[in-house]
Amino acid sequence: MAITAEFVIRSPSLPLTDFAASLPSGRFECEHGLCLKRDCDVFVAHVDPDDGVSEADLAALEAVVETSALGRRDGRDVYRLTVELGAVAEAFAPERFTAVEVEPVVVTPEGWYEKKLFESYDELDGIRTRFEDHGISMEIVSVTQDADSTAESPQYGLTDRQYEALTLAISRGYYESPREITTEELAEEMGISQPSMSTLLRRGERQLLSSTLEPHNRLNALSS
Template sequence: MTVTTEFLIRSPHLPFVGLAESLDSGQFECVHGLCLEHDARVFVVYLEPDESVTEDDLLAFDEVVEVTSLGRASGKDVYQVTIELADVVSEAFSPERFTATQMEPTVVTPEGWYEKKLFQHYEAFNGMRARCEEYGIDIDLISIAQNPSEDDESSQYGLTDRQHEALTLAISRGYYESPRQASTEELAEEMGISQPSMSSLLRRGERQLLTSTLGTEPDLNTLSS
């Protein structure tokens, strides 16, 4: 089960709020990777050309370290912006604490950041909100809705819900890092299943991903020769 959420993040430590305040429209879109790595400092910013914002204008903001123009896309001026991210923001959005997928670009306004994210379940969203509040970051929920379940056969890459959940958890906990940051026993405990069941879920999920990506079942005789 997954849930789609829309919420507003409020904190004086969020970057780019001052930029939104300076614009006639009072808002702009940006893309960032905080839901993937908590210390992501590179943002892609999309600005309306009639706002007449230059690279020097962006560099004038205290949090901005470097700006590179990427040209124009979909009628908007696009910039790659490296910022100095406040520690409270990077710690609050530590991705090993929760798993979320950004569904649309962040809309930055003088009030804060409007986000639309996909979470694995309600508890994952509540965990993210509780962690943010620990660091003085307010999360105002706008909407939350459970997504209809998909049949196993129609899920992306042919993974079952449990295989997808196991693989996603393993990735977020560093199971596939070198050296590994989590064991199958730890993952199994978090999912509330036995270690052999966890290993089986990962193994079958990995095989399904490989088969789906390669487009065919591998010829074992060929591979071993």
């Protein structure tokens, strides 16, 4: 099963967002490259020439430890940047990522807009958990599922466990008024803790809302 997810990650510790804020366009694109060591990553940045950025400007950025100009491509200046990830380095440890980058990351003052291919919904949920564990919020903009796997997996971007939890909750009257069962009782049926059950329900509910309602924070809104 393969899914493609568009999402925005936000944290005061994310590098390069301050640089995006200084640009007249308020955004630039970059591609992840090699991870030289756990606290550094290599990006290939594509900058609009109208933003008036020089190699010296990039080298002066606090998070950038090395930069080199690679020329111009598709009308934009291209630079190779070695960037210190700082407080969020562990969230981007290379062994924790199996997702494939579908499009370049768009860096804006509000955060990073990404589009990635995941093998499963569980992997998508796993990356969100890892981000949250390191103080990075992740907002799902859209999730699309490979047509060949639609029939065998839960809909609306739910993980298998979220689907199971929501289905159980509905069947046991959790969403009736008044409720006919508690999260503690649901957790006991699923063989998990009450906090884990609450987390499954909360994330499942959020995913359903994100998938069925029109997203309000599209890419254009991020840089407005």
